[in-house]
Amino acid sequence: MNRISAVCLTVLLSFVSVSIAGAGEDGVTVLTGPYLGQEPPGDTPVRFPFDFMPEGYKLHSAPVFTPDGMELYFSAMDFSVRFSEKIFVMKMSAGVWGPPEVASFSGPFFDGSPSLSGDGRYLFFSSARSMDQSTRNESGDRNIWFVVRDGDAWSSPQPLGFRTSEWENGSDLSSSGNLFFDTGDIYMIGFAEGRERGPVKLGSAVNSDHTELHPCVAADERFLVFYSNRPGHFGSGGGDLYISFKDDAGQWGEAVNLGAEYNNGHLSTSFPRLSPDGAYFFFLKLVSVPWTAEVYWVSSEALNKPDLPVDEDE
Helix, strand or coil, X not given: CCHHHXXXXXXXXXXXXXXXXXXXXXXXXXXXXXXHHCCCCCCCCXXXXXXXXCCCCEECCCCEECCCCCEEEEEEECCCCCCXXXXXXXEEECCEECCCEECCCCCCCCEEEEEECCCCCEEEEEECECCCCCCECCCCXXXXXXXXXXCXXXXXXXXXXXXXXXXXXXXXXXXXXEEEEECECEEEEECCCCCCEEEEECCCCCCCCCCEEEEXXXXXXXXXXXXXXXXXXXXXXXXXXXXXXXXXXXCECCCEECCHHHHCCCCEEEEEEECCCCCEEEEEEEEECCCEEEEEEEEHHHHHCCCCCCCCCC
16 A cells, blocks of 8 residues: 555544534524534634534535535545545525535545635546546545536536546645645646646655645645644644745745644644635544544634744644
C-alpha cells in the first residue's frame, strides 16, 4: 500500500452533529434558509450542525454550497462496505431543504472530496472509476474528475487530462484557473477544460517529508490551507490544518499550524473548504472512533491574520 493510500484509509475512518430549524407536522426535521438556517459565525470556529446522512452512512467531507446557496454537496461512506463513498446533494426549494440524494454524477465508483469553483460552473471530485466509467478500479486508486454545470443539471463526468502514480484526492480551483490537488503532496495545474497545464509540485514551504492532503485555496490565492501529519500537530490520531500565505512576489510562505483554536481536542482535522463567496471557512474535526466527526465553520477573515497563534509546545 502506498503512502497516500495508507494515510487516506486512516483519514477515511472518519467523520457529525444536528441542526433543527423546525419540525413538520409529522415530526420530521425541517431545515430552512441559508446555510441550513445556521447563524453565521464570527472569528472563532463554532460547530456547524450537520447530521443528515442517509441511513448507514457517515460524513466524509465538509459541505460545499453553490453560489446561489440553493444546493450543497458532500461525500459520505458506509464504513461496513469497502469503497462505498458517494457524493450526495441537498437542494433548497421554497426556502426548505430537501433530504440528501446521491448526486447525478456519483454512484458505485468510490467518489469523494467534492469542491466547487467560485462561479459554480465546475464541480471537482475524486473517483476510482475506470476511464470509460464502466467499473471501479479494484485497488481503490482515485483520480480527479469534474462535471460542468448546464442549467439545472451537470454534464457527464470528465477526467482531468493527466494521471499521477499516486492516489489523487482533494482539489480546489482558484479564480485565476489554478487547480490545487493532492497525491500525498500538494500540486497545482493550470486548469482549462480539456487542456490542463502541469502538474507542478509546490515547494518545501508547503510540502514536507510527511503527508499533505486536501488543499483549500482562496479565490485570489492569498492563502492555501491543507492537512498535514508533520510533527508538532495537535491531533492525537492524524494531523492538523496548516496555512501558507503568498507573498508579494507570488511565492508561498512557510506553512504554519492554524493553532489550537482550530486543531485542539480532536484526533484529526481535515477537509477544509471555503464558501463560494469566500466569506466562511468550513472544516472537519474527527473527534472519536469509530467514525464520529463534526463540521466547524468560522469567518474567513479569521484566516487573514498575518501572524496566527502557534502553540508553544509545537
